[in-house]
Each structure stands twice: as structure tokens, then as C-alpha cells.
Amino acid sequence: MRTFKMGGIHPKENKLSAGKKAEIALIPTQAIIPLGHYLGAPSTALVAKGDLVKVGQMIGQASGFVSANVHSSVSGKVLKIDDYIDASGYKRPAVFIDVDGDEWLETIDRTNEIKRECMLSAAEIIKKIISAGIVGLGGATFPTHIKLLIPDGKKANVLVINGIECEPYLTCDHQLMLEKGEEILVGVSILMKAINVTRAIVGVENNKKDAISNLQKLAKSFSGIEIAPLQIKYPQGSEKQLVEATTGRQIPSGSLPLEVGAVVQNVATAYAVYEAVQKNKPLFERIITITGKSMMQQSNFWVRLGTPLANVVNQAGGIPDDTGKIVAGGPMMGRSLSTLEVAVAKGTAGVLFIPTFESARKKMQNCIRCAKCVTNCPMGLEPYLLMKQSENTMWTEMEINRVMDCIECGCCSFTCPSNRPLLDHIRFGKMTVGKIIRSRKNP
Amino acid sequence: MNKLIISPSPHVHSGDTISKNMRGVLTALMPAYLVGLYFFGLGALIVSLTAVLSCVLFEYLIQRYLFKEPITINDGSAALTGLLLAFNLPSNIPIWMIIIGALVSIGIGKMSFGGLGNNPLNPALVGRVFLLISFPVAMTSWPRPIPLNMNYTDAVTAATPLAALKGQFVEIPKTMDLFLGNMGGSIGEISALALLLGLAFLLIKKIITWHIPISILITVFVFTGILNLVNPELFFKPPMFHLLTGGLMLGSIFMATDYATSPMTTRGMLVYGVGIGIITVVIRIFGVYPEGVSFAILIMNAFTPLINNYIKPKRFGEAKK
Numbered sequence: 193m194r195t196f197k198m199g200g201i202h203p204k205e206n207k208l209s210a211g212k213k214a215e216i217a218l219i220p221t222q223a224i225i226p227l228g229h230y231l232g233a234p235s236t237a238l239v240a241k242g243d244l245v246k247v248g249q250m251i252g253q254a255s256g257f258v259s260a261n262v263h264s265s266v267s268g269k270v271l272k273i274d275d276y277i278d279a280s281g282y283k284r285p286a287v288f289i290d291v292d293g294d295e296w297l298e299t300i301d302r303t304n305e306i307k308r309e310c311m312l313s314a315a316e317i318i319k320k321i322i323s324a325g326i327v328g329l330g331g332a333t334f335p336t337h338i339k340l341l342i343p344d345g346k347k348a349n350v351l352v353i354n355g356i357e358c359e360p361y362l363t364c365d366h367q368l369m370l371e372k373g374e375e376i377l378v379g380v381s382i383l384m385k386a387i388n389v390t391r392a393i394v395g396v397e398n399n400k401k402d403a404i405s406n407l408q409k410l411a412k413s414f415s416g417i418e419i420a421p422l423q424i425k426y427p428q429g430s431e432k433q434l435v436e437a438t439t440g441r442q443i444p445s446g447s448l449p450l451e452v453g454a455v456v457q458n459v460a461t462a463y464a465v466y467e468a469v470q471k472n473k474p475l476f477e478r479i480i481t482i483t484g485k486s487m488m489q490q491s492n493f494w495v496r497l498g499t500p501l502a503n504v505v506n507q508a509g510g511i512p513d514d515t516g517k518i519v520a521g522g523p524m525m526g527r528s529l530s531t532l533e534v535a536v537a538k539g540t541a542g543v544l545f546i547p548t549f550e551s552a553r554k555k556m557q558n559c560i561r562c563a564k565c566v567t568n569c570p571m572g573l574e575p576y577l578l579m580k581q582s583e584n585t586m587w588t589e590m591e592i593n594r595v596m597d598c599i600e601c602g603c604c605s606f607t608c609p610s611n612r613p614l615l616d617h618i619r620f621g622k623m624t625v626g627k628i629i630r631s632r633k634n635p
Numbered sequence: 636m637n638k639l640i641i642s643p644s645p646h647v648h649s650g651d652t653i654s655k656n657m658r659g660v661l662t663a664l665m666p667a668y669l670v671g672l673y674f675f676g677l678g679a680l681i682v683s684l685t686a687v688l689s690c691v692l693f694e695y696l697i698q699r700y701l702f703k704e705p706i707t708i709n710d711g712s713a714a715l716t717g718l719l720l721a722f723n724l725p726s727n728i729p730i731w732m733i734i735i736g737a738l739v740s741i742g743i744g745k746m747s748f749g750g751l752g753n754n755p756l757n758p759a760l761v762g763r764v765f766l767l768i769s770f771p772v773a774m775t776s777w778p779r780p781i782p783l784n785m786n787y788t789d790a791v792t793a794a795t796p797l798a799a800l801k802g803q804f805v806e807i808p809k810t811m812d813l814f815l816g817n818m819g820g821s822i823g824e825i826s827a828l829a830l831l832l833g834l835a836f837l838l839i840k841k842i843i844t845w846h847i848p849i850s851i852l853i854t855v856f857v858f859t860g861i862l863n864l865v866n867p868e869l870f871f872k873p874p875m876f877h878l879l880t881g882g883l884m885l886g887s888i889f890m891a892t893d894y895a896t897s898p899m900t901t902r903g904m905l906v907y908g909v910g911i912g913i914i915t916v917v918i919r920i921f922g923v924y925p926e927g928v929s930f931a932i933l934i935m936n937a938f939t940p941l942i943n944n945y946i947k948p949k950r951f952g953e954a955k956k
Contacts, residue, residue: 198951203647360647432951444952516640523646530641550647551640557707558752560653562894567844567901572950574899577943594950602645609651610752616643 193398195423196433199570201603203426203524205399209363209483209490214371216494218507221291223266223498224276224535225251228284229333232258237287243270248297248474251287254322260335261325262287265476265496267295279501279520279534280527286535289498301471306374310382310469317386317469324468326475329460330354330429331521333539336465339455340386349453351384351392352438353462355407356422356429358397359522362542364479365459367492369396369403373410376459379466381414387455392417393438394459397424426524427601431456433570445597480504480536484545486512495536501543502532516551519544524602557610565604565614571597575604575614582621587628590621596629598622653751656842656894657711663836664718664889666829670815671722671822676784678726679822683718685730689737690717697746712751716740719759722823722885723929724766725777727787732770736762756936757893760929767929777819795820797881797925813879823885830884843892846904851887852878854912862920870920883915886928896936903939903946910935 228234235252245251245264252262268291276286296302312320318337327333342348353376357365369376380392394411396404398421407419422428422437432443434456441452449456457465460478467473476497483490488509495504501520505511511518511532519526520534521541532543565575573594581590595618604614671679694713698706708714720740724733740762748754767774777795778784796807796818808818816826824830837843859877862870877883882890891897891911898907911931918927 198949201649203649442952445950447952517642517646518639519644519646523644525644526646527644528639528641528646530639544646546646553642554648554652557653557710558750560656560752560894561897561899562656563897563899564651566899566948569948570951572948572953574948576899593947597951600644606645606647607649607651609653609656611648611652615645619643 193421193423194437195425196428196436196570198572199568199603200425200427200433201568201606202424203360203606205424206360206485207363207366207399208361208485208487209481209492210366211370211402212363212367212490212492214367214479214492214494215507217496217499217504219266219291219294219496220499220503222271223264223289223291223496224286224500225262225264225289225498226276226278226284226286226535226537227252227262228278228282228286229260229327231332231334232256234285235259235262237273237285239270239273239287241270241272244268245270245289246295246297248300248476250323250325250474254325254335258335258338260327261323261474263325263474263476264289265498266291268292277534279529279537279540300473306378307470308378310378310385312469314386314388317382320469321386321465324464324474326461326464326468327538328458329464329478329538330458331525331539331541333537336457336461339457340383342387342450346450347453348387348389348450348455349391350439351380351387351389352435352449352454352456353380353392353394353459354429354434354456355394355396355400355403355459356434357400358424358426358429359524359526359541361483361544362481362522363483364481364492364541366400366403368460368463368479369400370406372463373403373406375466376462377407377410377414377417378470379462379464380417382465382469383457383462384416389455390416394419395422395428395434395438396420397422397428399424427570427599427603430570430599430601432599445594475538478536478538478540480540481542482508483542484512484515484547486514486547487545488512497538498535500532501534501536504536505532505543512545512547514547515545516548517546519546524606525600553613554611556612559610559612562609564607564609568603568607570601570603571599573598575618578621579612579614579617582617587621587625591625591629595622595625653712654710657715659837659840659842660715660889661711661718663833663842664722664823666832667722667823667826667885668718670826670829671726673782674780674784674816674825675726675778675822676781676786678778678784678787681730681787682724682726682728682733682822683721685733686721686724686737687714687717689734690714690720690741693738693741694746697742698750702746707751710751713741716745716758719823719889720762722889723759723763723821723882725774726822727776727778728773732766732773736766739765752895754895755940756933757890757896760890760933764929764933777821779819780817780825795881795925796876797919810875810879813876818880821882824882827879827884830888834888837888837892844901844904846901847892847897847908848887850905850908851891851912851915852883854909855883855916858913858916862916877916877919881919881926882928886932887911890929891932891935896939898939898942898946900943900946900948902948903942906942906946907935907939910938
């Protein structure tokens with residue numbers, strides 16, 4: 193079975209919520225819809241205090257190239273537009289809406305009927321994707337249309353769809369592939385049309401056999417879509433590793449997948465594209481996973497963006513008593529939260545409750561130079577060395593040793609028998625070296 | 636609810652620890668240890684216990700009274716150094732020499748550089764070579780292998796088969812005896828079979844990778860094979876003899892693979908392994924000593940920082956322009 197070649201680890205999968213049908217989360221009494229994005233410029237608010245909004249109405253307009261439109265997920269009255277600390281821990285502007293009823297825009301097709309035919313041209317498809325505010329739902333929330341606008345002189349020849357979900361615990365993409373398989377494949381063929389390719393590969397890790405067989409059965413009635421079961425290995429969901437696993441092509445250092453003719457999109461993004469193009473439904477809803485070893489029930493939820501996490505968690509049975517750490521996202525790359533009073537955003541894949549005994553890091557010991565960080569690094573770096581150099585502020589040396597190639601997957605820290613915080617130091621070094629490189633480009 | 640812990644990712648850990656790795660290596664040494672106990676009896680028991688206990692004791696004393704830092708003898712690394720030192724000693728060596736060897740291993744070989752992970756040279760080999768140079772007679776008169784021998788110091792001695800390389804007359808055991816360990820030698824080096832079992836365990840448990848031991852063994856095999864083909868009269872021992880005698884198996888599987896003193900990248904490990912193989916053969920065939928594995932490993936240990944500096948891992952995306 194195919195996989196990427198270099199490094200990688202196999203953390204305990206712990207997919208406790210696998211196969212749990214996605215329940216509909218209750219609509220909150222107040223929605224907090226972030227205007228800021230993980231990357232790029234925050235959107236400009238189109239509404240003001242006191243305005244009435246409907247579900248699906250655009251309330252924020254993209255400002256700048258790396259930015260996306262924002263839509264209301266609820267109907268009601270705008271309370272205020274204010275700064276707010278989101279799941280990433282930064283203060284960003286958000287629209288606060290007091291919910292009243294559930295009134296949708298009439299243009300949105302709310303039926304369950306699956307529309308397979310799409311007569312739009314590539315340009316029209318991309319226009320719809322832009323207006324629906326679709327961003328990559330794998331976590332980085334990079335605006336989708338940017339990847340679809342192929343620059344002059346470049347040519348894509350394969351679309352790679354990410355159904356890997358290699359993070360332990362998370363099951364939202366898995367559930368989506370089970371429940372919305374056909375819609376995803378329609379979305380994939382729309383994306384193929386948008387970038388003018390005849391071939392798409394959907395990579396799914398082999399721990400989701402039901403999703404693989406579901407998609408394989410459905411894919412027979414679509415042309416050019418291959419479902420590729422991949423060996424279970426972290427970080428296969430990372431763009432570079434996924435392109436190598438599915439196509440055998442290695443993206444050169446510092447380049448985008450397009451360099452080897454590939455465009456990568458997540459399955460959840462493909463689903464959002466289907467909804468936007470075929471159903472006129474902008475992105476204001478997603479599946480998230482609520483899980484943890486001590487949770488009484490493991491669940492997946494369809495959640496309106498802007499719903500406070502605390503609401504969804506209460507619906508899932510509340511915070512377990514022995515919780516020592518709350519993580520937004522998966523345990524390998526997610527962020528630990530100090531409060532559940534943060535709103536579900538486009539990039540929120542789930543909430544993980546880690547029991548106290550697994551929460552704290554163990555005491556750091558001497559590096560015994562066992563080389564496990566080097567053998568497990570999927571990018572071929574030397575984490576032990578980068579950490580030492582970061583501690584000693586050796587930025588030039590870090591750049592030579594390719595710190596900018598680091599994808600921050602955490603394999604090094606995960607595997608270290610001495611519990612050394614390798615990634616913490618490497619991240620700091622990468623940030624500093626990144627600043628130095630930028631200042632060199634525009635002094 | 637308890638206080639929440641906030642930290643950067645990753646939020647899970649493999650659960651691997653230093654002591655797990657050290658215990659793994661100790662377990663892998665057990666087959667060879669049992670063979671040593673069988674052929675050398677009481678002597679092997681006394682030597683190994685003395686070496687392990689004195690290594691652990693010296694590490695404790697140094698950490699407690701010299702460094703005044705937390706005691707880490709529970710991680711098993713000092714015990715491992717002790718056992719490896721014992722594996723490299725004849726079973727009739729006087730106790731006081733073992734204690735000196737342990738002091739050199741732990742005190743000079745390991746702790747003087749800052750303890751575990753910071754030592755440039757393999758501590759057990761530093762101790763062994765110190766003893767070899769200081770007490771050449773005691774270190775090179777091995778007792779005959781007599782199953783379950785209850786004599787300690789007054790056992791009948793014999794040279795190892797390797798001495799044949801230096802023109803000494805030695806009765807060479809059959810290849811099967813060499814393989815199983817029925818020959819004179821240090822406590823842990825005699826049975827290739829038991830050591831290979833240990834290698835299999837280390838590889839299955841992913842404590843080491845194959846690169847170092849296999850590259851050493853292949854290099855020795857190929858190098859001695861070529862010499863044997865070119866001039867069978869002068870270099871009269873076949874490659875298999877070189878693989879099965881002396882400390883080659885022990886050295887390549889357990890001594891050269893010591894974490895702290897071997898290179899970090901797989902490419903570097905191959906260079907290091909080939910280097911050890913070549914130096915071993917050169918010493919065995921052209922040098923004064925009949926055995927060269929420990930010197931070869933120490934020499935390549937010294938090259939390890941250089942190898943780490945110049946031989947980088949294969950980077951992702953490097954293969955195609």
C-alpha cells in the first residue's frame with residue numbers, strides 16, 4: 193500500500209468517535225462570527241450594530257488577496273462588532289449576532305436532492321467559490337480560490353484530495369466521507385473542471401475502510417476519480433507528504449504543489465464547493481468532533497460557525513472531570529485552549545479533552561543522541577541540531593540546515609525518549625529565521 | 636475542574652524513555668550473557684556483578700558528591716556500561732582491576748564530559764582499552780571454556796583463536812563451535828549466535844537501525860575476503876573466521892551502536908560502519924594487537940562529530956532538482 197517515503201510515526205489512533213453519525217448542534221442564542229482568518233487580512237464588516245441578518249447573508253467582505261468572504265450562520269440582530277480572542281489565542285475582529293429564529297436566504301437550495309450536473313465554466317465556478325467564502329478546511333484555512341487560479345506558465349495535471357485525517361482522535365472528515373460521499377465526489381469533479389484536469393486522486397488512510405469502500409463504490413459513476421487507500425502513517429495529511437504518497441512526486445523545498453503539477457484540496461473543502469456551486473450555500477457550517485478518553489459519549493456534530501464551543505460540548509455531555517488539557521484540533525498539531533468560550537471557526541476540526549495524567553509533559557533529560565528525531569523527521573531535517581542552534585540563537589546556521597522546510601508536525605517531540613521540547617525551539621527559530629528572510633527581501 | 640495546562644503541540648508522546656531503551660539493550664544482551672555464564676561459570680558471574688555494581692556506584696557517588704545533581708542511576712545506562720565492560724573482560728581478571736576499569740569507564744569515559752549523552756567515546760571501551768594497555772597480561776589470558784566452571788582466578792588459560800593471526804600456535808575450534816561460542820575469549824564475545832539473537836531483538840524493538848552493525852560486518856567480510864583471494868598464503872584466514880572470532884559481533888552490535896557516540900544520520904552511520912570495519916581488519920592483519928575492534932570503534936567515535944557535521948540526511952524534495 194502506498195505511503196510517503198521519509199520518516200513519519202504511528203501514534204495511537206484513538207479514533208473513539210469513528211462512525212458516530214453527525215448530530216445537529218443546537219443553534220446558539222448568540223453567535224460570534226470571526227472576521228479574521230488564520231492567514232491573511234481580516235475581512236471588512238458589511239453590517240453594523242442593529243442590522244438584521246439572515247442565514248447565509250454575507251457580513252464580511254474579503255480584503256486583499258489572501259482573504260475570504262464571511263457569511264452569517266444564523267438569523268437575528270447584529271449586537272456589536274468587536275475584537276475577540278479566538279481559538280488561535282489572538283485578538284481578531286468578530287461580528288456578534290443575537291439569534292432570532294432561523295430564517296435562511298431564499299437563494300439557498302435546502303433540499304436533500306443531489307445535483308450532479310454542473311454546466312458552469314471554470315471562471316464561473318471560481319467566482320462562486322470566492323463569493324461563498326470557501327477556505328481550506330483541513331486546518332490552515334487558506335482561501336481555496338487562490339489554489340485554483342493557476343498562474344500563467346504553470347499547468348496542473350492532477351487534483352489531490354485529502355481524506356487522510358492522520359491526526360489521532362479526529363473523525364470529522366471520516367464521518368463526512370461516510371455521510372456525504374456522493375456530494376464530495378461531485379465537488380471533486382467541479383474542482384477538476386475549475387483547474388482543467390482529467391484526473392483526481394482521493395487519498396484515504398486505511399483505518400477508514402468503510403469510507404474507502406463507500407467512495408470506491410460511488411466513484412464508479414464519476415470519470416477520472418481514483419480512490420487511493422494509503423498506509424496509516426502520520427503526517428500523511430500534510431500537503432507535501434500526501435502528494436508524494438498519492439502521485440510519487442516530491443515537491444521541491446520552498447515550492448507549492450503546483451510545481452509538480454498538483455493541486456491539493458481537503459474532502460471537507462470539496463463538500464463545501466459542492467454546496468456553494470450546486471446549492472448556492474455559502475460556507476457557514478461544518479462537522480466537528482468532540483472527543484476524549486474520559487468523555488461519556490464520543491460525538492461528531494454539524495455546527496453553525498460562530499457557535500461557542502462550550503455550547504457544543506454541553507450538548508455532548510459536558511467537560512469530563514479529569515480534564516487536564518483542552519485541545520482545539522488534533523493532539524499532534526492542535527492548540528491548547530484556556531477556555532471553551534471560543535467560537536467554532538472555519539478551521540475548527542474538533543475539541544479533544546485530554547485527562548490530567550496525560551496532559552503534562554514529562555521532565556526533560558539530556559539528549560542521548562539516539563537519532564530517533566532524525567530518522568522520524570518526514571522532511572529529512574535534524575531536529576536535535578536545530579533545537580541546539582535555536583537555543584544558541586544561531587539563526588544563519590538554522591537557515592542553512594533548512595529550518596524553513598519544517599512543517600511543524602511534531603514527530604520529533606513525539607518520539608524523543610528524553611522528552612525534549614524539540615518543536616518548541618524549532619518553531620521559535622523558524623519564526624526568527626522567517627523574519628530575517630523577509631527583511632532581506634524588502635529591507 | 637482542575638487547572639488547565641496550556642502548551643504548544645504536540646500534546647501526545649510516544650511514551651518512549653531513556654530507561655526503556657537501556658532496558659531493551661540489557662535484555663538483548665541476556666542471551667550472550669547466559670552463554671558467557673555457561674562457559675565461564677563462577678568467574679563470569681563475579682566479574683559481571685563487580686563491573687555492574689561498581690559502575691552504578693561510581694555514577695551515584697559522582698552525581699551525589701561531585702556534581703550535586705539529581706541521581707540518574709535508575710535510567711539503567713550505568714548498569715549497561717558495567718555489563719558491556721564485563722563482556723569485554725576475561726572471566727579470571729582480578730576484582731581490583733575491574734573496579735579500576737569501572738572507575739575509568741564511568742569517571743573519565745562518561746561523567747567527566749557531563750554524563751549521559753555528552754560523552755564522545757564509548758565509556759565501556761574507554762575502560763577496556765585502559766585496562767588492556769595497563770594490564771596486558773591479565774587482559775589477554777583467557778580461561779578455557781569449561782561448562783559451568785566453578786574456578787575463578789586459577790582457571791586454565793588459553794589464547795583466543797585470533798592469536799593465530801599473529802603466528803601463535805592455537806588450536807582453532809570448528810566453525811560451529813565458533814558460532815555457538817565454545818572458544819576462549821572475553822565473557823560476552825564468544826557466541827555469535829547469542830549476539831545475533833540480541834541484534835534481532837534490538838531491530839524488532841526499533842532500539843537501533845541495521846545500518847551500523849550490518850555495514851561493519853559486510854565491510855569486514857568483503858575486506859578480508861579480498862585479501863584472502865589476493866594472497867591466500869599470507870592472509871590465510873577466510874572471511875567467516877574473522878566474522879566469528881574476537882569481539883567483532885559484540886562490538887558491531889552493542890558497542891558501535893552506542894547512541895551518544897555514533898552518527899545521527901543513516902548515511903553517516905554507513906560511513907562510520909565502513910570505517911570501523913576497515914580499521915578493524917587493518918589492525919587485526921597488519922597491527923601489533925591480534926584484536927582491533929575496540930580501537931576501531933574508539934577511533935570512529937572520535938570522527939562522529941565530524942561525520943555529523945558533514946554528512947546531512949537526505950532532505951525532502953532534494954532528489955529531483
